[in-house]
Amino acid sequence: MFAAMADCTPEELLIGGPLWTRQAVVELVRLVVGVDMTEQGVGLWLRGHGFTPQRPARRAYEQQSAVVRAWLDEEYPAIGTRTKAEDAAIAWVDRCGLRSDAVPPGRSWAPKGRTPIVRVTGKRPRVNVMSAVASRGALWFTVFTGRFTAAVFTAFLDRVARQAGRKVHVVADRHPVHRGKAVRSWLEDNADRVELHLMPGYSPELNPDELLNADLEHNVNASRARTVDRLAHGTRRFLRRRQRQPHVVRDYERLRHHHEAMVRWSIVRVTSRRLTRPR
Structure with a gap:
């Protein structure tokens, strides 16, 4: 049972x-x-x-188990091997958005039947965050209010490579910007500094930077920000604090391995059920 x-x-x-x-x-x-x-x-x-x-945990219907398993068993270990041989770094990259009306303000004790009221702005300020985490506890980020474009992405990659001080193997999802012509051209010109590796589609659970996003959304009270500037200031303040806490950033990577083990287990379970299911 x-x-x-x-x-x-x-x-x-x-x-x-x-x-x-x-x-x-x-x-x-x-x-x-x-x-x-x-x-x-x-x-x-x-x-x-x-x-x-x-x-x-959520898994997309569109996720292809065979592709995820091949990436975990073959492609990602190969990235690790090359990283060690080149004395390079691995950085997991992701983008997220914070909006004042996207996250509820939490819960508050109140008399039964009297719903508490929290004053928030109706202007819906929003900021975007591009971040990268490394297994050694390094964290890089940029906060911006405009659209996420190839220029924003390549400028961020350039900053990561400069601050890392060595070649960086970047692991990211398959966002259209990441696969665009302008980004591919920039990567060709900077092949000795940055190399981009794309994860399988619909697999955010493989990326430890997603845990930073969740941490950010939980700890930055976006619903209380009245202006874009205040929201951006609070976001930067939180991320700078995490930069001074490399042990927390390393925990994102440790938890990713836990997620990875769960993904492997779920793939094996689904595959074995398909093989043993009567026809």
């Missing part, structure tokens, strides 16, 4: 939706052992066997 919960969803077992709720487990127990349990009893029983309620 526990193996079924770990390897399948209620939807796959035709007893519910995509999530293992206590109600779905009640139905599973009734079908497997013929015992009717209460939802409260199921919750205590699951905790006693090492199960906890968790926010599920």
Whole structure:
């Protein structure tokens, strides 16, 4: 029963939706052992066997498992080997946007039936952040308010290479700007300083810089910023603090390896189910 919960969803077992709720487990127990349990009893029983309620990670339907597995098993190890041979650095790059109305202000205690009110601006200020993290704890970033273009991206790559002081192997997603003609031309002219490697499509969980984005969105209270300048100032202030905390930045890389292990496990699980599924 526990193996079924770990390897399948209620939807796959035709007893519910995509999530293992206590109600779905009640139905599973009734079908497997013929015992009717209460939802409260199921919750205590699951905790006693090492199960906890968790926010599920998201995976895009468009993600190609075979491509991701090949990248993890072949392409990324090859990047690491070249990096060591060239005494270069690996930097994981990503872009994110912060908008004052995109993140709720959190929760506040209040009398029952009286919803608390937080004053926010109706102007919706927004800033963009381009950042790069390295396994040794280095963090580079730029905060800008305009569009994300090839000029912005190449200027950021140039800064990363200058501040790193050696060649940098940059790992990024397959954003159209990253694959554009202007960026390819710049990379050809700067091949001795920067080399760009694109991750498989629809696989943000492989990038530790995504954890920095989540950290940023959680700790910068964008909803309280009344102007673009204030939002940009708060964003830069937080990122500069993280630059002085390389142990936190290194944790992004450590957690990426955890994500990578989970991705490998999920790929193997899906593949094995396909191979063993009766035709």
